[in-house]
Amino acid sequence: MNEEVLTRSLQKRFPGVSVSAFSTSPIGTGQMADSLRVRLQHTGNNSAPATLIAKVPKANDASRAASRLSRCYEVETSFYSEIRSAVDARIPDCYHVEYSAHDDEFLLLLEDLAPAQQGDQLGGCSVDDAMLAVTEMAKLHGSLWESPLKQNKEWLHRNSKDSVELTSQLLQGVYPAFCQRYEGRINSEVVKVGQQFVNQFPTYFAAQPKPNTVVHRDFRLDNLLFGEWEGNRGVAILDWQTACDGVAISDLSYFIGSALLPSVRGENERAVVDHYVSVLNVYGIELSKEEAWRQYRLFSFGGFVMAIVASMLVQQTERGDEMFMAMANRHGQQILQLDASSFLS
Numbered sequence: 027m028n029e030e031v032l033t034r035s036l037q038k039r040f041p042g043v044s045v046s047a048f049s050t051s052p053i054g055t056g057q058m059a060d061s062l063r064v065r066l067q068h069t070g071n072n073s074a075p076a077t078l079i080a081k082v083p084k085a086n087d088a089s090r091a092a093s094r095l096s097r098c099y100e101v102e103t104s105f106y107s108e109i110r111s112a113v114d115a116r117i118p119d120c121y122h123v124e125y126s127a128h129d130d131e132f133l134l135l136l137e138d139l140a141p142a143q144q145g146d147q148l149g150g151c152s153v154d155d156a157m158l159a160v161t162e163m164a165k166l167h168g169s170l171w172e173s174p175l176k177q178n179k180e181w182l183h184r185n186s187k188d189s190v191e192l193t194s195q196l197l198q199g200v201y202p203a204f205c206q207r208y209e210g211r212i213n214s215e216v217v218k219v220g221q222q223f224v225n226q227f228p229t230y231f232a233a234q235p236k237p238n239t240v241v242h243r244d245f246r247l248d249n250l251l252f253g254e255w256e257g258n259r260g261v262a263i264l265d266w267q268t269a270c271d272g273v274a275i276s277d278l279s280y281f282i283g284s285a286l287l288p289s290v291r292g293e294n295e296r297a298v299v300d301h302y303v304s305v306l307n308v309y310g311i312e313l314s315k316e317e318a319w320r321q322y323r324l325f326s327f328g329g330f331v332m333a334i335v336a337s338m339l340v341q342q343t344e345r346g347d348e349m350f351m352a353m354a355n356r357h358g359q360q361i362l363q364l365d366a367s368s369f370l371s
Contacts, residue, residue: 027050027064027080027082027133029045029046029047029048031133032045032048032064032066032135033045033068035121035122035124035133035135036068036074036121036122036135038122039121039122040071040073040074040121041071042070042071043068043069043070043071043074044068044069044070045066045067045068046067046068046069047066047067048064048065048066048067049064049065050062050063050064050065050080051063051065053079054144054248054264058084058089058092058093058096058098058267058340059081059082059083059084059093059098059099059102059267060081060082060083060084060085061079061080061081062079062080062081062082063077063078063079063138063140064077064078064079064080064135065077066078075121075137075138077138077140078121078135078136078137078138079118079134079135079136079137079138080133080134080135080136081102081132081133081134081136082132082133083099083130083131083132084341086340086341088339088340088341089340089341090130091339092339092340093130093267094130095339096267096268096339097181098267098268099125099130099131099132099267100125100127100130100132100181101181101182101266101267101268101269101270102132102134102265102266102267102269103123103124103125103132103134104125104179104181104182105266105269106120106123106134106266107120107123108175108179109170109175109182109240109269110266112169112170112173112175113165113166113169113170113240114165114166114168114169115162115163115165115166115169115263116162116255116260116261116262116263117262117263117264118136118137118138118139118262118264119136119137120134120135120136120137121135121136121137122134122135123135139251139253139262141253142251142252142253142254142262143251143252143253144247144248144250144251144252145159145246145247145248145249145250145251145252145285146247147246147247147248147284147349147352147353148348148349148352150247150285150286150287150290151247151285151286153286153290153294153297153298155252155261156281156282156285156286156294156298157298157301158252158259158260158261159245159247159250159261159281159285160278160281160282160298160301160302160305161261161301161305162260162261162262162263163242163245163263163277163278163281163302164302164305164306165305166239166240166242166263166277167239167240167241167274167277167306168239168305168306168308168309168311169309170239170240171238171239171274171309171311172238172239173239173240175240176237176239176240176271179271182240182269182270182271183270183271190227190228190231191228193227193231194227194228196335197224197227197331197334197335198224200334200335200338200339201220201221201224201334203338204334204337204338205217205220207337207338208337208347208350208351208354211351212351212354212355212358213355213358213359215358215362216330216354216355216358216359216361216362219358219361219362219367220330220334220354220358222367222370223327223330223331223361223367223370226370226371229370229371230327230369230370233324233369234273234324234325235273235321236273237271237272237273238273238274239271239272239273239274240269240270240271240272241269241270241271241272241273241274241276241277242263242266242268242269242277243268243269243270243272243276243277243280244265244267244268244280244332245263245277245280245281246280246281246284246285246329246353247284247285248349249263249264249265250262250263250264251264273321273325274306274313275318275321275322275324275325276325276328278298278299278302278318278322278325279321279322279323279324279325279326279328279329279360280325280328280329280332280357282295282298282299282322282360283326283328283329283356283357283360284329284352284353284356284357286298287356288356288359288360288363291356291360292363295322296319299315299318299319299322300315300318302318303315303318322364323364323365323366323369324366324369326357326360326361326364326366327357327361327366328357329353329356329357329360330353330354330357330358330361332353333350333351333353333354333357334354336350337350
């Protein structure tokens with residue numbers, strides 16, 4: 027990335043702009059891509075931003091290999107170029123997007139939402155902040171529910187019979203190494219139910235409803251910004267590398283299980299689920315609170331799967347290990363407390 031690239035990339039959105047100098051500083055905690063705050067010096071168009079966020083490929087070889095396997099760079103750039111404009115939820119504005127399938131390179135230039143603050147994945151959040159996040163989640167799902175935009179997008183439809191089999195094989199392959207790496211850091215009951223899940227993954231997948239909207243699939247606090255917009259506290263959603271055609275409630279169960287500490291979740295999760303349904307109903311979607319609760323229990327395994335697979339595919343870091351252990355144990359407790367293992371038979 028240089029002045030010429032930035033100028034070319036911004037001119038379509040800001041005609042006449044010319045970037046003469048810039049500086050960058052790393053932000054965020056992304057496992058699959060790097061995010062940089064870019065401070066610009068430019069002339070020619072006063073409406074061009076003074077700062078923006080650039081997302082670029084991760085330098086680490088393991089993360090790059092994982093990105094090619096999951097096609098996450100293709101997914102995120104496709105989301106911004108083909109779907110973002112139809113979403114009601116608050117998402118950073120996109121100034122430029124490009125992707126090269128040949129070498130799996132990409133560049134995203136996004137709105138800088140500073141001074142909004144990233145959520146704290148390890149510390150969790152309050153119930154009030156969870157309600158704010160779930161409101162934006164329901165807007166995402168509601169605005170794309172059974173949308174024609176989902177059609178004929180190969181990058182968005184990845185849950186084929188073959189992909190389910192590959193996921194099952196992947197889980198069987200990495201779970202023993204996952205348990206060995208984190209021995210003593212995961213609750214023994216969680217390890218046991220995790221093995222049952224890995225063994226019964228095809229049965230579990232067959233129990234899922236049909237996809238009904240575009241889901242984020244990594245809707246957690248590290249991927250949310252909390253700030254003030256139009257005088258009110260709110261949430262913006264980041265990082266669309268895992269977006270797919272899926273079941274709406276999968277995002278909800280994943281978020282609640284990782285964002286709320288177990289004691290807080292147990293006392294408040296039903297109210298958060300009910301709030302989500304209330305916002306979704308505004309879009310004319312007839313999903314009952316009881317059916318939402320049933321699916322919420324079913325999808326409590328989602329965060330545990332992410333902790334297993336992601337931790338074993340991306341570069342290992344101290345913070346990454348802490349995050350994955352928090353996810354594994356919180357979602358494990360969620361599975362146990364909700365008796366979600368009943369869906370495996």
